[in-house]
Amino acid sequence: MRLEGAHIAIGAESIITKVALWDRSFVLKTRPSKPYLIPAIDSSLRASRTSRECKGLNVARSLGVPTPAVHAIDLNDYSILMDYIPGTPLKQVASTLGSTTLGNLCYRFGRIIAKLHRGGMVHGDPTTSNLLITSNEKTWIIDFGLSEMNATVEMKGVDLHLIKRALETSHWDMQENMLSRTIEGYVDELGKEAEPVLERMDAIRERGRYH
Amino acid sequence: MTICLGLEGTAHSFGAGIVSSEGLVLSNVWDMLRPDEGGIHPREASQHHAYLGPLLIRQSIDDAGISPKQIDIIAFSQGPGLGPCLRTTATMARSLSLHLGVPLIGVNHCVAHIEIGSLESGFNDPVTIYVSGGNSQVIAFAGGRYRTFGETLDIAIGNMLDVFGRHVGMRFPAGPKVEKLAKMGSTYHTLPYSVKGMDISYSGMLTSARRLFDEGLPLDDICYSIQETAFGMLAEVAERAIAHTKKNEVLLTGGVARNNRLTEILQGVADRHGARFHRVSPPLAGDQGAMxxxxxxxxxxxxxxxxxxxxxxxxxxxTDEQDIGWKE
Known part of the structure; x- marks a missing residue:
């Protein structure tokens, strides 16, 4: 899609542009080519991530999880046009919040992940950069390029393991409170179904050779 | 000037190295257990260390051209690693510390890889890609510690190459042979590409690659496909870590750092983000005492x-349990 706008983020695998159309703001997410990969891998990744992202955003919405609506997709240049959410990533605001507010947001993060898991999907990259908080304290989840359907206990366990790792590396001084409130939200939403996933999360961590 | 003797023995290699507080490597000798068949048995590796350790320590002192009395500190790899290997190495370090009457220091193996790489490259604050037989990690400094941003969820990249190599009749270590054959390959066969957040998984890829071999596909094409897939995954998680931490130095270390194609790919990642890149030279990238x-x-x-x-x-x-008091 050829749309003019300002780059608002350049991530590891995408360029996010904010564009104005029909008197509203939208996000154009494009996955550029990576010259260091062979073309066969590069194009298959760009195609599969773009398609997974669209599907993930829509399935998550159908499960009652707030995500930006997808308006258009272009598989020639691997771009997606979606709603612009005027929020801030939890990663950026976490250290400015009181522990109760932060805990409550983490609790909601846990419930969101649980709703996805109950619907048979995993997010694939559940970091605090991908949870947006809007001014009315509503939580949105974005970045579904690594999401997968038909999730097994193993895949869900990996999702929780990734949350734990993200808290360790980005919120080391608050990780205990943040993790326990996230898990609390996850368990409250899923009930008994949460148990095997939590056990798997611990097993995955132990599985690496040394830790 | 302070002179330190370092002993490394976390897995299949034993090494002794002597370094001065000015950052000069005065000596660095090691030996790697190469089993005739199969993988590394922890007990056999520890016996290897017990047998060769004293000889290598003596050689490191001779090579450095010093007398044992000039050693001010003894450092050893306290972990992580295989228990029997660690204990054998620790016993040698304790004996030397007591005998010479000098302080004993316990060093984290992964932290040591980063620090020797930083010394060689002159980097202050890199994103480190540490790839070896036992480790595949992306590590960076944050909040007073080195933290693992991503790692393998199942087997390490070097181990994956060795297990594949064994399946197709290559001797340990298989990495260099896979690299050589990959240069002659040209047809890419799709293999499972598994990135989860900043973590990676190699077990599915390994199974598929073995199957391709059993089906009779040319080995050079399989090696080419393995390298492109496995290194592409590493490049992606490295890129995620660089984008996340906004650091501008990329350090490649560990035994698998010798691979030229991996180096080329990671150089490409660094270029894309305007970051400086350094591959640690082979004598300091593998497991050895100088680090x-x-x-x-x-x-x-x-x-x-x-x-x-x-x-x-x-x-x-x-890695994140070691206080890094020497960095601001």
């Missing part, structure tokens, strides 16, 4: 020494 000695000197500078009574080995010592 332990240099990190020992850094720890000694901040008073991080051990009493013999509390110098037990730490087989599961996590």
């Amino acid at each position: 332990i000695a240099w990190t020992g000197i850094l720890q000694y500078g901040v008073g991080d020494t051990l009493e013999i009574s509390s110098s037990g080995v730490l087989p599961k010592w996590r």
Whole structure:
């Protein structure tokens, strides 16, 4: 899609542009080519991530999880046009919040992940950069390029393991409170179904050779 | 000037290295156990270390051209690693510390890889890609510690190459042979590409690659496909870590750092983000004593020494459990 706008983020695998159309703001997410990969891998990744992202955003919405609506997709240049959410990533605001507010947001993060898991999907990259908080304290989840359907206990366990790792590396001084409130939200939403996933999360961590 | 003797023995290699507080590597000798068949057995590796350790320590002192009395500190790899190997190495370090009457320092193996790489490259604050037979990690400094941003969820990249190599009749270590054959391959066969957040998984890829071989596909094409897939995954998680931490130095280390194609790919990642790139030279990238000695000197500078009574080995010592008092 050829749309003019300002780059608002350049991530590891995408360029996010904010564009104005029909008197509203939208996000154009494009996955550029990576010259260091062979073309066969590069194009298959760009195609599969773009398609997974669209599907993930829509399935998550159908499960009652707030995500930006997808308006258009272009598989020639691997771009997606979606709603612009005027929020801030939890990663950026976490250290400015009181522990109760932060805990409550983490609790909601846990419930969101649980709703996805109950619907048979995993997010694939559940970091605090991908949870947006809007001014009315509503939580949105974005970045579904690594999401997968038909999730097994193993895949869900990996999702929780990734949350734990993200808290360790980005919120080391608050990780205990943040993790326990996230898990609390996850368990409250899923009930008994949460148990095997939590056990798997611990097993995955132990599985690496040394830790 | 302070002189430190470092002993490394976390897995299949034993090494002794001597480094000065000025950052000069005075000597660095090691030997790697190469089993005739199969993988590394922890007990056999520890016997290898017990047998060759004293000879290598003597050689490191001779090579450095010093007398044992000039050694000011003894450092050893306290973990993480294989228990029997760690204990054998620790016993040698304790004996030397007591005999020479000098302080004992316990060094984290992963931290040592980063510190010797930083010494060689002159980097202050890199994103480190540490790839070897036992490790595949992306590590960066944050909040006073080195933290693992991503790692393998199942087997390490070097182990994956070795297991594949064994399946197709290559001798240990298989990495260099896979690299050689991959250069002659040209047809890419799709293999499972598995990135989860900043973590990666190689077991599905390994199974598929073995199947391709059993189906009779040309080995050079399979090796080419393995390298492109496995290194592409590493590049992606490295890129995620760079984008996340906004650091502008990329350091490649560990035994698998020798691979030229991996180096080329990671150089490409660094270029894309305007970051400087350095591949640690082979003598300092593998497991060896100089990295332990240099990190020992850094720890000694901040008073991080051990009493013999509390110098037990730490087989599961996590990278982020070591205080990094020498960095601001």
